[in-house]
Amino acid sequence: MGRNRELPRGYTPGTMEEKWYAFWIRKGLFEAEIDTDVDGRRRPPFSIVIPPPNVTGSLHMGHAFNNTFQDIMCRTRRMQGYNVLWLPGTDHAGIATQNVVEKDLATKGLTRHDLGREAFVEKVWEWKKIYGDRIVTQMKKLGNSCDWRRERFTLDAGLSCAVREVFVQLYKKDLIYKGKYIINWCSRCHTALSDLEVEYDEAPGKFYYVRYPFEDGAGEVTVATTRPETILGDVAIAVHPRSEQFKHLIGKKVRVPLTGDGGAESLRLIPIIEDNMVDPEFGTGCVKITPAHDPNDFLVGQRHDLPQLQVIDGEGFMNENAGAYKGLSVKEARERAAEDLEKGGFLIRTEDIRHAVGHCQRCSTVVEPCLSEQWFVRAKPLAERGVKAVQDGLIRWIPEQWEKTYFQWMENIRDWCISRQLWWGHRIPAWICADCGHVTVSATDPTECESCKSANITQDEDVLDTWFSSALWPFSTMGWPEKKPELEYFYPTSLMVTGFDIIFFWVARMIMMGLEFMDAEPFKDVYIHSLIRDEHGQKMSKSRGNVIDPLDMIEKYGADALRMALAALSTQGRDILLSSGRIETYRFFMNKLWNAARFALINLSDEAEAIDPGQLRLQDRWILSRTQEIVESETRLIDEYNIGEAARLLYDFIWGDFCDWYLEMSKPALHGEEGEARKKTVQGILDEVFRTLLPLLHPYIPFVTEELWEAFGYSNEERESIMQTDWPLPKGGYRFDAAEVRETMRNFQETVRVLRNLRAEAHVAPQQWMNKAVIRMDRPEFVAMLKETLPMTTLLCRVKEIEVLPASSPRPHASLSSVIGEGEISLHVGDVLDLDAEIARLKQELLSVEKTVAVSRGRLEKPDFVARAPQEVVEKERTRVAEGAAQITRIQENLKSLSG
């Protein structure tokens, strides 16, 4: 069979991982073809598109977890006979990448403007070529089973074509428009941002209470503002229409402080208007309106047809409309305005407050709300379809709770600003005519204005938000707008795996775009996983210095250990706290598995031995039935995407049940102490269990399982890898009355534990053999179990002779004893018996038994319980009381004889 009977003593990942990855690629095992099975049927498809990482990025734990999850699903489905496509790729990541390259230029004292647009973009492409492969290499190290032939990049030719097509179609449907609106402006990145790209942080600020005198100088209104520099852009004062205090002022005019060229008369005049947005309870009840620099004020301005007076430019400096303030930065202008207000007698008082300030997601610069001409996607109609698709059950959120988050956002969606004033990205396919001003939007580069036929047209300078192209990812990667067969076969994809932080950025937008352009949901299931944090629950970040690099971990512990750790630590709906120590735990598990395999291989013959059902003993029936249970549980848990539970179950089963109990119990048979027939059967069982477990483990720890699969000699010409699609996941073979087998085994384990415990109590050295133990027991099935397992008990507890007697037999002398069931186990210790210690221990035991009996009695005394609880539960309590009573009597007798 070609078994490798001499595995090295310890498991070392070493070069093994590289070897197997190359093997998988060479065999084309990850390649998805739209093929048919032997009967000419198409195999069911299972497809995932990877969340594309930033092309210049480096693999972090978040990726590692996200990818491991997908790989586990893909590998499992592949073995289950699905035709699996896991489509990989990377994202051009507009702002992020441009920033990185600009930073690099800055070290040479250059800006992108020194290079010019074309040369700069060329430079970014070079950068992409250098770093783009890095993250792909890293994903391979993790073991990702992606179809690399199909790798895509959001800026490659095919995807760019899709982006243009989508833009043009949306424009034609009036779902994309250009307009002058207030947007979020990052003065460092020099670009507009969408609402999502602004992060709000609480920051200390000041409330300035400012006096606005009436036109005639008789009286004033007071307004509270956090941004006095924007007073220069004020065009109105608003009050609530039903405000008793202020409504009589509506229509009057006030003068704007800080304006004019000296003297009260030169101050600009603005009207007092009414608007519902004013909260009469907040601040002074009067609000200054600056439509060009505040989103709310912008809306008020629209409603009241107010002018939009811009006083801050795109660089974050005051412009010509700011009069004497021109050229000052926003910060300087604010300080200066405060001083001037004070000097001019307009400042009543200031108040320290904390308020939310928007920052750029990419560079943390304070974001200015700013009036600007930008492109927008009209989101509402798209979102309505997106909501309906989920309501209709086309898309399932897992865990379900995220559905609510999604609905809430979609129902309150606002138009999406998609133009960015960057150079790195998809250039907007719109051409402006210098002669007639008409905008020509076209999928192919036009040569003339579609309106006046002038050739004097120039393309819009802006590029699209990165997320615009990401939104198309599930279908653009499969060749859309061309009608490719894979698009039809693999779309909608089966599953999307991602973190909750990009539900709005990405998931919601993919749903909207997929429904709009494919007329079908982009994925059937969307699994939202939690975030990876450090062991103290802190977000991992370079500045905190608490980053655990997955590549370091792979180097140190192996990819399998990292993957198993990530899988086993994952739970639905809770962050994962990771430390290198936790990964080490799973490294130890690899070693355990390895050595269990090593033990099996040492003891297996070169031939596969058949299991003789007539030779099966308790432990054999137990491990076979447990293995069967594990197969069933794994299948179910994977279908529920509960990989955490699935991984932990395998861990516990292998370490606890298989190694600690079964392997120990298999030793006498394997060493021929139970006869040749037993030896062969136990060999057959070891073979069977490994043959079942290795494929089950494979999705989590692909490298070591492949290595062991080979060592067991399971590979052959037709079946070169457990990954191959004609090697379905095991269904398990032997069936026993699992409950009965389990219960009997539990009694056996309990007996062993009690005896070992008595040994420990007597301070007997582990290697020392005890002479005799007596088990007094009446229950027939328990007695039968004891008789069957006697040699095993003897071995595991190191007692030369174990006698099973009726429960009523006299208590043996010079023994330690402990109750079990309604019976008792006594271990002969001879002179070593420490009377006082034994009495103390028995008293302890008595107390605990009395307590459980009291609880059960209490229950049984309640008529309702007996009447309404299920029969088996009542029966259980009765057994407990009966056993307990017997135990109490025994312990008391023991105590009496010891003290007497």
Place this chain on the structure above:
RNA sequence: GGGUGAUUAGUUCAGAGGUAGAACGCUUCCUUGACACGGAAGAGGCCAGAGGUUCAAUUCCUCUAUCACCCACCA
């Protein structure tokens, strides 16, 4: 202001309507036929608090407290 999640052993977390489990750490012992990256035996928990549903609640429901996170235009 709205929403979501969490609260269980020293720590990090599983868990299920019927007397609480793991890992790491801790104590004692052991190099015994795969594994010291190991084995055996232990200690350690009124499962956040208060109500309710139920024969039975740590588990389901409501409220409270504390801690996270998300969304929202409070100037």
